[in-house]
Amino acid sequence: MNTTDLLVIALGLAAIVWVNWYFFFAANSTARAEAVSGGFQEVTVRVAAGYDPAHIQVAKGSPLRLIFDRQETSSCSEEVVFPDFGIKKFLPAHKKTTIELRPDRAGTYSFTCGMSMLRGTLTVVDEKEG
Numbered sequence: 001m002n003t004t005d006l007l008v009i010a011l012g013l014a015a016i017v018w019v020n021w022y023f024f025f026a027a028n029s030t031a032r033a034e035a036v037s038g039g040f041q042e043v044t045v046r047v048a049a050g051y052d053p054a055h056i057q058v059a060k061g062s063p064l065r066l067i068f069d070r071q072e073t074s075s076c077s078e079e080v081v082f083p084d085f086g087i088k089k090f091l092p093a094h095k096k097t098t099i100e101l102r103p104d105r106a107g108t109y110s111f112t113c114g115m116s117m118l119r120g121t122l123t124v125v126d127e128k129e130g
Helices: 003-024
Strands: 030-032 041-047 055-059 064-070 079-082 087-090 095-101 107-113 119-125
Touching: 041 055, 079 095, 087 095
Parallel strands: 030 055, 041 064, 055 119
Antiparallel strands: 064 095, 079 087, 079 107, 107 119
């Protein structure tokens, strides 16, 4: 093996490590839903190579409005899926899409892109218990 071969192998391994870190270990932001008019809780989620915030905390029982602001054209992010709520929604590129739901049970629920590569969590807390 010559130096060029070793350099290519090292760069390939570095790329593999970075991709795994980015998708599985990178720190993701957390947001708590804000109360808005009409009794809704509301959070805007920026969609660009991931979800920001990727972790959302909401109060149990109050209606929730999630606004997905998709700022890219990657085919991976063109859909968001909330399997526990039976929601699957298309997200047009460079537009905002609103999803409304009522989180009636405390717990942690995942949401993903249609390919399950982009991931986020919705944590529903019972503020009466805390």
